[in-house]
Amino acid sequence: MRRLPPMVSNGPLGRITRASLARFAYTGDAVTQPKREAATSTTPDIEDLLPSSVPQKTSTTSTISRKRKRTVVGATTIASTSPASTRRARKPARKSTDPSTGVETIAAPSDWEELYATTKAMRQPGGAAANAAVDTMGCERLADPAASPRDQRFHTLVALMLSSQTKDTTNAVAMRRLQTELPPHEPHARPGLNLENMLAVDPDTLNELIWAVGFHNNKTKYLKQTAQILRDVWGGDIPDTIEGLVSLPGVGPKMAHLCLSSAWGRTEGIGVDVHVHRITNLWGWHKTSTPEQTRLALQSWLPKDKWREINGLLVGLGQTVCAPVGRKCGDCDLGLGGLCKAADRAKVNAGRKLREVRLE
Structure with a gap:
């Protein structure tokens, strides 16, 4: 059996170092505890970063306090979460091919009808996006x-x-x-x-x-x-054709489709301006870089009976609520209802609180 060195009791104790403790390496757990504490006192273990299912060796008061804090934080998070968090992510318009026939079809973006109907309601008298400039001073008027x-x-x-x-x-x-x-x-x-x-x-x-x-x-x-x-x-x-209209200097597809629809009463395409292009991309209906790409994307799935009215709807929305700068997400039913993925959450939360105060 290895003989331990004699312990000196006179005088102050010397500084205990890891090297001085190495001589006790073959003794029981009691003498290895200082080394374990030194190693864990600086870098937290992953168990300390995540909630543990095993009770910690701390006082009952401390454990209860920590659990209470976690419970309160969780409740606060749930309360402040918008309805958008419970919605499924919107799928953009997407192409699919029938394997038996080879025919390509375009599926509309998910929940587009609810979003469109909400926008249309906002554009009605009394809505957040009513009385836009386009309603009285648009080109067709x-x-x-x-x-x-x-x-x-x-x-x-x-x-x-x-x-x-x-x-x-x-x-x-x-x-x-x-x-x-x-x-x-x-x-x-x-x-x-x-x-x-x-x-x-x-x-x-x-x-x-x-x-x-x-x-x-x-x-x-x-x-x-x-x-x-x-x-x-x-x-x-x-001209009474799209081809004839776009042959005129300074006239592009947007002007041509709007002109044919308004002047001749024939709608053969969607008039896409910067508002329609910007807002439909904000909604996640597609990812396009030009108004012409947006026009083709919309025409691939949007029902034709909405081709004429969508321009006025979205231009008015862009002029009143969803402007390029300073969007009023707190006034927009799309943001308040969790339908717009691009809504400013701070503005939406402020808008909800304001509506609650008005209801009271």
Whole structure:
């Protein structure tokens, strides 16, 4: 048996080091306890980071206190969680192929009907997104009702050509100036917006009348060129096909589809502007990088009876509640109802509290 060194009782004890304890390595558990405590006192074990199912060797009071804290935190988390946490993640529009026929079909995004109906309700009188500028000053509402049908169609086309990069309020003012101040093409003729006056007007005068709209210099050239094309190619009226409309300078697919729908009463596609493009991507309906991609994506699954109205619905939503900057998620029924995955949670929570106060 190994003999232990004699213990010295006189004088202060020397500093106990790991090396000095090594000589006791072959003794019982009682002498190895200091080493275990030293190792665990600096770095926490994973058991200390996760709730343990085994009771810890601490006082009863401490254990109860810690459990109470965990219970309270859990309750607080559940109470503050929005309805969105209980919803299944929205699936975007997706393509599938029938293995037997090879026919491709596009499945609509999940819960799109509830989201669409909620948006439509918000756009009704009294809703959070009611009374948008597009409702009274949108391009399809700017034609002079006293003008002839041919001139009304021309008004709609001109309004759309002026509308890009321009607010509806500004566009409406510019259109009103054209309808009242565009000089007559000949003596004793009526002033105002029609093809003959547009052909005759001096470019500088036209530019002055529309100076408030975005890119008015380019639009002045496009309007003059378009007037000549309408006279020479289309018999003095606007084209009644998408192909004919997009052949006009400054007219793209969005303007063409909106014009065909409003001027000729035929809806062959969806007019997708920046609001429709931005909001449908926020909703997770698709991941597209351009309005034209968004148009094709929407047309692949959205029922055709909604192709015309969706533009006005989402433009109005974007003008009132879901603006590009400073979205009012606390006022939006989509955010409050957990339907919008892009909603600002802080604004939504503040909006819920405000509604609770109003109900009280």
